Amino acid sequence: MAQFEPLIIRVAVPSPLRRTFDYLIPENLGLTLTESSVQPGCRVMVPFGKREVTGLIIELGNNSEFALEKLKPVSQLIDARPLLPEPLFKLFIWAANYYQHPIGDALFSTLPVLLRTGALPPPQGQHCWQLTTHGKGLGADSLKQARRQRALVELLQDQGPAVAEDLILQTFSRAIVKQLEQKQLIEATFVSLPSSPTSNMLKQDHLPLYPSQQAAMDQIDHHGFSSYLLDGVTGSGKTEIYLQSIEKILRYDRQALVLIPEISLTPQTEKRFRDRFNVPMVTLHSGLSDRQRLDAWMQAKTGQAKIVMGTRSAIFTPLKAPGLIILDEEHDQSYKQQEGFRYSARDLAVIRAHQENIPIILGSATPSLESLNNCDNQRYKHLVLNTRAGSAVQPDWRIVDLKAERIESGIAPSTMAAIGTALNNKQQALVFLNRRGFAPAMLCHQCGWSAECNQCDSRLTVHRARHRLICHHCDYQQRIPYQCPSCQSQQLIPVGEGTERSEAFLQQSFPNSKVIRVDRDSTRRKGAMQEVFDTVNSGEPCILVGTQMLAKGHHFANVSLVAVLDADSGLFSPDFRGHERMGQLLTQVAGRSGRGEIRGQVLIQTHQPEHPLLELLMTQGYGNFARQLLSQRQLSQLPPFRHMALIRAESNRADQAESFLRLARQLAEQVCVPSPNLAYLGPLPAMMEKRAGRFRYVLQIDAEQRASLQHLISQLGPQLENHRDSRRLRWSIDIDPQEL
Numbered sequence: 001m002a003q004f005e006p007l008i009i010r011v012a013v014p015s016p017l018r019r020t021f022d023y024l025i026p027e028n029l030g031l032t033l034t035e036s037s038v039q040p041g042c043r044v045m046v047p048f049g050k051r052e053v054t055g056l057i058i059e060l061g062n063n064s065e066f067a068l069e070k071l072k073p074v075s076q077l078i079d080a081r082p083l084l085p086e087p088l089f090k091l092f093i094w095a096a097n098y099y100q101h102p103i104g105d106a107l108f109s110t111l112p113v114l115l116r117t118g119a120l121p122p123p124q125g126q127h128c129w130q131l132t133t134h135g136k137g138l139g140a141d142s143l144k145q146a147r148r149q150r151a152l153v154e155l156l157q158d159q160g161p162a163v164a165e166d167l168i169l170q171t172f173s174r175a176i177v178k179q180l181e182q183k184q185l186i187e188a189t190f191v192s193l194p195s196s197p198t199s200n201m202l203k204q205d206h207l208p209l210y211p212s213q214q215a216a217m218d219q220i221d222h223h224g225f226s227s228y229l230l231d232g233v234t235g236s237g238k239t240e241i242y243l244q245s246i247e248k249i250l251r252y253d254r255q256a257l258v259l260i261p262e263i264s265l266t267p268q269t270e271k272r273f274r275d276r277f278n279v280p281m282v283t284l285h286s287g288l289s290d291r292q293r294l295d296a297w298m299q300a301k302t303g304q305a306k307i308v309m310g311t312r313s314a315i316f317t318p319l320k321a322p323g324l325i326i327l328d329e330e331h332d333q334s335y336k337q338q339e340g341f342r343y344s345a346r347d348l349a350v351i352r353a354h355q356e357n358i359p360i361i362l363g364s365a366t367p368s369l370e371s372l373n374n375c376d377n378q379r380y381k382h383l384v385l386n387t388r389a390g391s392a393v394q395p396d397w398r399i400v401d402l403k404a405e406r407i408e409s410g411i412a413p414s415t416m417a418a419i420g421t422a423l424n425n426k427q428q429a430l431v432f433l434n435r436r437g438f439a440p441a442m443l444c445h446q447c448g449w450s451a452e453c454n455q456c457d458s459r460l461t462v463h464r465a466r467h468r469l470i471c472h473h474c475d476y477q478q479r480i481p482y483q484c485p486s487c488q489s490q491q492l493i494p495v496g497e498g499t500e501r502s503e504a505f506l507q508q509s510f511p512n513s514k515v516i517r518v519d520r521d522s523t524r525r526k527g528a529m530q531e532v533f534d535t536v537n538s539g540e541p542c543i544l545v546g547t548q549m550l551a552k553g554h555h556f557a558n559v560s561l562v563a564v565l566d567a568d569s570g571l572f573s574p575d576f577r578g579h580e581r582m583g584q585l586l587t588q589v590a591g592r593s594g595r596g597e598i599r600g601q602v603l604i605q606t607h608q609p610e611h612p613l614l615e616l617l618m619t620q621g622y623g624n625f626a627r628q629l630l631s632q633r634q635l636s637q638l639p640p641f642r643h644m645a646l647i648r649a650e651s652n653r654a655d656q657a658e659s660f661l662r663l664a665r666q667l668a669e670q671v672c673v674p675s676p677n678l679a680y681l682g683p684l685p686a687m688m689e690k691r692a693g694r695f696r697y698v699l700q701i702d703a704e705q706r707a708s709l710q711h712l713i714s715q716l717g718p719q720l721e722n723h724r725d726s727r728r729l730r731w732s733i734d735i736d737p738q739e740l
């Protein structure tokens with residue numbers, strides 16, 4: 001067998017280029033090649049242009065397309081062992097290929113910030129102080145003049161190493177510790193945490209499962225890879241199944257990775273996990289400091305943290321002994337990153353579970369059509385929970401025909417009456433409108449002028465409390481004008497409804513009840529969401545009015561009425577996923593009602609009371625509604641029955657984006673001629689053609705076989721990247737796009 005003697009290290013660096021860079025293995029480091037530090041997955045410092053950057057070794061090679069004397073040596077090896085465990089490292093490589101995204105950017109945009117700069121991971125374990133040899137031998141009559149220092153030495157002599165934070169926070173000041181360190185009597189050390197014994201890992205006992213839960217649980221094999229779709233209405237007890245599955249794998253001393261859409265919106269979920277288990281748990285979310293994020297990441301990597309909870313990017317957390325992945329609300333759009341590295345955390349979670357050879361549970365009350373289809377073709381096992389846990393029953397849905405009523409501020413009199421009844425019965429009402437601000441447009445009553453954004457194809461939204469007109473697409477802002485800029489008339493009227501207007505109208509109509517608005521504007525302040533939960537959980541009668549922030553997994557026991565003010569916007573979306581999204585959103589909002597003892601009521605305001613899809617959703621529930629949509633998708637050959645990719649381009653010159661995509665199409669057709677198996681559409685203007693001053697175009701490619709699409713894109717990506725026109729504008733590849 002020929003001896004493989006690597007000469008070259010192929011390194012991924014943070015760069016937008018779809019390639020790795022070759023470096024020589026430095027001789028002066030005195031390393032033999034068998035030494036562990038030159039391994040894929042280790043970080044290195046390398047010269048890159050005029051700078052030194054941190055890179056990650058992707059592979060070793062013994063040849064290069066460049067002359068060896070032109071290559072530069074690696075300047076420094078940072079890690080002695082791979083930073084990422086092998087299955088995770090492979091996941092990155094897989095994802096960079098699949099999403100046709102530069103591997104360096106994929107890696108470095110998801111690593112904790114402190115590791116991107118080459119800092120060493122902190123020593124593992126707890127920061128402690130212990131006596132030096134000198135300190136251990138300190139005679140009884142030393143330090144007579146320094147009683148506090150003496151006391152600390154004695155404490156360490158009696159007890160052994162002590163946790164730094166406890167020492168400083170509870171007993172000794174930082175100064176005392178410092179003085180002893182300067183005298184070289186004590187030194188810092190790291191002591192690994194004793195892993196918690198498995199006997200008392202439960203803080204609370206698990207609940208005895210209901211028969212439907214038990215049936216689902218019995219089908220889950222906790223050893224080896226398999227994917228499950230846990231399809232259960234809101235409140236049917238999915239979380240209890242997650243908890244009991246985690247308990248099972250904790251007993252084999254494995255770790256669980258739990259992904260949820262948004263942590264700050266649903267602190268209750270995190271709390272339920274913490275309340276149940278007596279094991280170390282970390283949560284990764286956007287509110288962490290760089291240091292906290294690195295610490296959590298290290299605790300996951302070293303196996304100290306047994307439960308790792310996080311949002312989308314937590315799918316890239318290293319785990320020492322993974323045993324289970326749970327992904328809650330699997331239909332949620334937040335799992336797809338919509339810029340840069342456009343990965344789907346849900347799809348990667350399934351790939352990762354496969355690579356780690358562990359089970360994955362995807363849960364939802366409103367599963368995506370992709371996942372339902374994966375059940376149909378036997379890729380996932382479909383576990384169904386049909387009834388609500390305990391006494392809570394499914395809410396009762398009714399249509400409010402807007403054509404038949406005199407609407408004021410977007411709310412029909414019969415809806416108002418139902419809200420009044422709920423309040424009289426000492427219950428809470430939730431009013432849903434997926435549009436923030438006071439009104440989505442402002443018009444001149446005299447001449448018809450309307451306030452538009454100069455940078456986007458869109459109207460400015462009136463925010464009355466802030467006296468501003470704001471573009472929701474580029475965040476352009478201006479004061480609300482006193483008169484029409486076109487005819488100087490002062491009759492400027494806000495048209496249409498946003499949450500701010502509904503709030504004002506409801507407060508005026510129910511002056512004795514609390515009206516709480518929940519949207520991105522009202523919850524910007526830290527702790528604002530917690531105040532909302534506190535009020536709602538106190539049970540006092542109130543009206544909640546808000547956007548989809550209210551639809552997310554909350555448990556509001558005393559909400560008995562949900563009113564959806566505008567179902568029509570969902571019926572007429574131009575996106576082929578519009579109906580699916582509408583069904584999910586309405587079902588999720590409806591799921592907030594009647595979770596306690598009372599039967600909830602859901603009112604749907606619409607101008608289309610006979611719309612067949614709305615009727616199907618209301619009378620037969622999301623499951624049948626989704627089946628119907630799925631067969632329509634099959635008939636019209638749309639995802640998940642075809643595989644789609646978009647090439648997007650945007651430029652401040654309208655013709656530039658379009659002509660770049662025309663070029664992309666020509667290049668693509670040279671690789672793959674159009675056929676029923678692989679079709680091109682476009683270039684077309686994006687749904688909002690002008691946004692933030694840029695003109696946006698898309699080229700859609702769809703294929704019957706995923707493999708043919710992958711083949712094409714993997715050739716097209718580098719070709720486009722190398723084309724000189726690509727440097728003049730922004731462009732990107734979006735595989736399995738979620739938004740058109």
Ligand code: ADP
Pocket residue numbers: 207208209210213232233234235236237238239240241389390
């Ligand atoms: P989901 O996650 O599907 O919305 P949950 O797991 O939150 O449902 O369950 C809804 C409610 O029912 C919770 O208050 C939960 O504590 C309770 N519950 C779930 N399973 C059981 C059970 N087996 N026994 C008693 N209560 C249960």
Ligand code: ZN
Pocket residue numbers: 444445446447448449484485486487488489
């Ligand atoms: Zn005017």
Ligand code: ZN
Pocket residue numbers: 453454455456458471472473474475476692
């Ligand atoms: Zn704008």
